[in-house]
Each structure stands twice: as C-alpha cells, then as structure tokens.
Amino acid sequence: xxxxxxxxxxxxxxxxxxxxxxxxxxxxxxxxxxxxxxxxxxxxxxxxxxxxxxxxxxxxxxxxxxxxxxxxxxxxxxxxxxxxxxxxxxxxxxxxxxxxxxxxxxxxxxxxxxxxxxxxxxxxxxxxxxxxxxxxxxxxxxxxxxxxxxxxxxxxxxxxxxxxxxxxxxxxxxxxxxxxxxxxxxxxxxxxxxxxxxxxxxxxxxxxxxxxxxxxxxxxxxxxxxxxxxxxxxxxxxxxxxxxxxxxxxxxxxxxxxxxxxxxxxxxxxxxxxxxxxxxxxxxxxxxxxxxxxxxxxxxxxxxxxxxxxxxxxxxxxxxxxxxxxxxxxxxxxxxxxxxxxxxxxxxxxxxxxxxxxxxxxxxxxxxxxxxxxxxxx
Numbered sequence: 001x002x003x004x005x006x007x008x009x010x011x012x013x014x015x016x017x018x019x020x021x022x023x024x025x026x027x028x029x030x031x032x033x034x035x036x037x038x039x040x041x042x043x044x045x046x047x048x049x050x051x052x053x054x055x056x057x058x059x060x061x062x063x064x065x066x067x068x069x070x071x072x073x074x075x076x077x078x079x080x081x082x083x084x085x086x087x088x089x090x091x092x093x094x095x096x097x098x099x100x101x102x103x104x105x106x107x108x109x110x111x112x113x114x115x116x117x118x119x120x121x122x123x124x125x126x127x128x129x130x131x132x133x134x135x136x137x138x139x140x141x142x143x144x145x146x147x148x149x150x151x152x153x154x155x156x157x158x159x160x161x162x163x164x165x166x167x168x169x170x171x172x173x174x175x176x177x178x179x180x181x182x183x184x185x186x187x188x189x190x191x192x193x194x195x196x197x198x199x200x201x202x203x204x205x206x207x208x209x210x211x212x213x214x215x216x217x218x219x220x221x222x223x224x225x226x227x228x229x230x231x232x233x234x235x236x237x238x239x240x241x242x243x244x245x246x247x248x249x250x251x252x253x254x255x256x257x258x259x260x261x262x263x264x265x266x267x268x269x270x271x272x273x274x275x276x277x278x279x280x281x282x283x284x285x286x287x288x289x290x291x292x293x294x295x296x297x298x299x300x301x302x303x304x305x306x307x308x309x310x311x312x313x314x315x316x317x318x319x320x321x322x323x324x325x326x327x328x329x330x331x332x333x334x335x336x337x338x339x340x341x342x343x344x345x346x347x348x349x350x351x352x353x354x355x356x357x358x359x360x361x362x363x364x365x366x367x368x369x370x371x372x373x374x375x376x377x378x
Contacts, residue, residue: 023234023237023254023255023257023258024234024257026091026092026258027091027230027234027257027258027260027261028261029087029091030087030088030090030091030092030258030259030261030262030265031087031261031262031264031265031268032265033086033087033090033091033262033265034083034084034086034087034261034262034263034264034265034266034268034269035083035265035266035268035269036269037079037082037083037086037087037266037269038079038080038083038265038266038268038269038270038272038273039269039272041079041082041083042079042269042270042272042273042280045073045076045078045079045280046073046076046273046279046280049073049074049075049076049280050073054073054074054075054121055070055071055072055073055074055121056069056070056071056072056073056074056281056283069278072278072279072280072281073279073280073281074117074121074280074281074282074283075114075117075118075121075281075282075283075285075286076270076273076274076280076281076282076283076286077110077113077114077117077282077283077284077285077286077287077289077290078114078285078286079266079270079280080266080267080270080282080286080289080290081106081107081110081285081286081289083262083265083266083269083270084106084259084262084263084266084293085103085106085107087258087261087262087265087266088103088258088259088262091258091262092255092258092259093255096252096255097152097157097252098152098250098252098253098255098256098300099255099256099258099259100148101145101148101149101152101296101300102256102259102293102296102297102300103259104144104145104148104296105141105145105201105292105293105295105296106289106290106292106293106296107289108141108144108145108292109138109141109201109205109288109289109291109292109293110285110286110288110289110292112129112134112137112138112141112284112288113209113283113284113285113286113287113288113289114284114285115129115137116128116129116134116284116285116288117283117284117285128284135202138198138201138202138205138206138288139198139202141201141292142194142197142198142201142202143194143197143198145197145201145296145299146193146194146197149197149299149300150193157252158250158300159250159302160193161302162302162304162305163302163303163305163306164305165305165306165309165371165374196304197299200295200298200299200304200307201292201295201296201299202292203295203318204291204292204294204295204298204307204311204314205287205288205289205291205292205295206288206291206318207291207311207314207315207317207318208221208222208287208288208290208291208294208311208314209284209287209288209291210314210317210318210321210341211287211313211314211317211341211343212281212282212286212287213341213343213344214276214343214353214356214357215274215275215276215277215278215353215357216271216274216275216276216278216357217343217356217357217360217361218282218287218290218314219267219270219271219274219282219286219290220267220271220357220360220361220364221311221313221314221360221361221364222263222267222290222294223264223267223268223271224361224364224365224368225294225310225311225314225364225368226260226263226264226267226290226294227260227264227368228310228368228371228372229260229263229294229297229298229310230257230260230261230263230264231372232298232301232303232306232310232372232375233253233254233256233257233259233260233297233301234254234257235375236250236253236301236302236303237250237251237252237253237254237256237257237301250300250301250302253300253301256297256300256301259297260297263290263293263294267290270282270286276353276354276357291314294307294310294311295307298310306371306374309367309368309370309371309374310367310368310371312363312364312367312368312371313360313363313364313367316342317341317342317343318341320336320337320340320341320342320345321340321341323336323337323340324336324337324340325340343356343360
C-alpha cells in the first residue's frame with residue numbers, strides 16, 4: 001500500500017521517495033512497524049484478554065512448576081498475526097503473488113489455531129479440537145497452498161526444483177517431472193508433491209507448537225529462524241547472489257524479504273511480553289501460524305531441506321515427542337525421556353526454566369548459522 005503510494009505514485013514528483021524501491025529499506029521499516037504494533041497493542045490486548053477471562057489452562061500431567069501459570073492470558077498469537085500482516089500490506093508490493101501465498105499459509109493455520117484456542121477457552125479445559133480434526137484442517141490448508149503453487153508453476157512463476165545443502169548440481173524436483181510424461185503416472189507426481197508439502201508445512205507448524213511450552217522459548221527461536229529466512233529470501237531473489245551461490249532463483253522472492261522482516265519484528269515485539277515470567281502466551285493461533293509461515297516461505301524459495309537446520313530446535317522438540325510416544329507403545333510403557341517435549345525433560349532433570357530457554361536459544365542460533373554457512377559450502 002505504502003509502496004504503491006510513496007514509490008509508484010509520488011516517486012516521479014518528489015526526490016526522497018526512490019528509497020522505497022529498495023527491498024532492504026522496506027524490510028527494515030516493515031520490521032520496525034511490526035515491533036511498534038506489538039509495543040502499542042500488547043498492553044491493550046493483555047488487559048482485554050484478562051477482562052474476557054481468556055486464560056491458559058495447565059495440564060495436570062505437565063510439570064508441577066507450571067501450575068502457577070494457570071490463568072495467564074493466552075491467544076496472544078492474534079497480536080503476532082496483526083503485526084505481520086499489517087506491515088506486509090503496508091511495505092510490500094501487493095502485486096507480487098508470492099506475498100499472497102505466504103500470507104495465506106500464515107492466516108489459514110492461524111485460523112485453525114484460533115479455533116482450537118477458542119474451543120479450549122469455551123470448554124474451560126485443555127482439550128480444544130480433536131487431534132484428528134486439527135490435522136485434517138492442517139492438511140486441507142496445506143493442500144490449498146499446494147494448489148496455489150501449482151497455479152504459479154503453470155504460469156512459469158514457480159520452480160518445483162529443490163536446493164540441497166552441500167551439493168550444487170543436485171536439485172531434485174518436488175513434482176518429479178519424469179512422472180508427468182505419461183497420464184498414467186500423473187497421480188504419482190501429485191501424491192509426491194502434495195505429500196511432501198503437507199509434511200513440510202504441517203510438520204513445521206506442529207513442531208513450533210510443541211516447542212511453545214516455556215516462556216519465550218518458541219518466540220525467541222522464531223526470531224532466529226525468521227531472521228535467517230530473511231537472509232535466504234534476499235539472496236534467493238538477488239541475481240548475482242543466487243548465481244554466485246548456485247541457488248534456484250526466484251526473482252519475485254525479494255518481496256518475501258519484507259514479509260520475513262515483518263515476521264522477525266513481530267516475534268521480537270511479542271517476546272517483550274512473552275519473556276519469562278510471561279504476561280501473555282501466544283497459544284496455538286500463534287505457534288501454528290508462525291510454523292506454517294516459515295515453512296511456506298521455505299517452500300517458495302526452495303529451501304525445504306535447509307529449514308530442518310534453521311528450525312533445528314523445533315525439529316528436536318518434535319522428534320522427542322515422536323520417540324517418546326513410539327517407545328511407550330512399542331516398549332510396553334517404557335520412556336526414553338523423563339518427559340516430552342524435550343524442554344520438559346530438562347525441567348524434570350532440575351534445570352531452571354530460564355536456563356533451558358537461553359540454552360535452547362543458543363542452540364537455535366548455532367544451527368541457523370550453520371545452515372547459512374552451507375550456502376557457500378556447496
């Protein structure tokens with residue numbers, strides 16, 4: 001909106017407005033706008049949630065040290081959504097289709113999370129949507145994202161090739177083009193494409209959701225992850241950087257840099273209120289939307305594999321739950337960890353909450369830096 005007004009309309013008439021054509025300039029302002037929105041709207045939202053008695057319900061089987069957090073305002077992810085969407089609409093070029101695909105991933109999973117959180121608040125219990133219903137809704141949202149990507153692919157605006165860390169020449173195709181040579185193999189191509197997409201987007205959304213168990217843990221890791229994604233979107237869209245690093249280039253992805261910058265600013269602003277001891281929790285509306293947003297951007301810029309490293313701590317949290325459940329069922333009640341997800345295991349070992357949070361942040365930062373280093377080590 002501001003891009004259209006200040007650059008496309010006023011640029012021919014006024015000298016200062018050429019600045020608005022630069023992605024880096026608009027990314028910085030999108031981040032600052034997101035941060036400012038959180039700072040201004042945060043206290044009002046916390047007070048409003050308290051008035052409406054929208055508080056967190058703590059599971060009895062969870063750590064006993066968390067029981068005092070019961071009643072803390074939740075569904076703060078609504079603030080995160082506003083702080084991402086508004087700056088993106090203000091500072092990005094809205095003619096860019098990738099922006100709308102990315103925001104659809106954010107908002108659709110945010111809506112699922114909102115429904116789940118609202119159900120919990122309404123029931124006054126920590127139940128919400130059934131696991132099956134929630135997963136089916138996530139699959140439906142991921143399928144819609146995939147359909148949008150196929151439309152872009154048909155118009156030549158999206159490549160289904162994939163960047164692989166450490167290998168320059170290896171670029172597997174998500175759509176597996178060899179299956180499209182015969183109508184008989186069309187189903188295999190689309191099953192592979194949509195199956196992979198569901199795994200990446202729904203998997204990322206649920207991984208962030210599982211990590212959101214300590215004050216500031218998930219949102220702090222999102223600052224690191226979205227910051228790394230901001231760098232990746234910029235180099236993936238830059239002709240010289242993409243050619244130098246031998247990346248699958250997506251010219252329009254430059255506008256996604258603004259979107260990721262807004263996500264970084266929104267995460268930083270929300271951390272102000274979510275830091276230990278938290279004044280507000282993001283809820284599923286925040287964790288599911290952020291995880292899906294990060295994954296959708298990774299799919300758009302063809303860095304699905306690198307997402308495993310950028311969100312490495314999220315992956316570890318999700319794997320700890322999978323291993324714990326698998327061990328419990330296959331080994332007749334035996335557990336690998338004292339408690340899952342992984343951050344609760346360290347709580348059970350006697351680690352202080354603040355120590356776990358900071359050390360997980362450090363681990364996330366190291367993994368993100370390693371992920372970015374692979375751009376050159378190819």
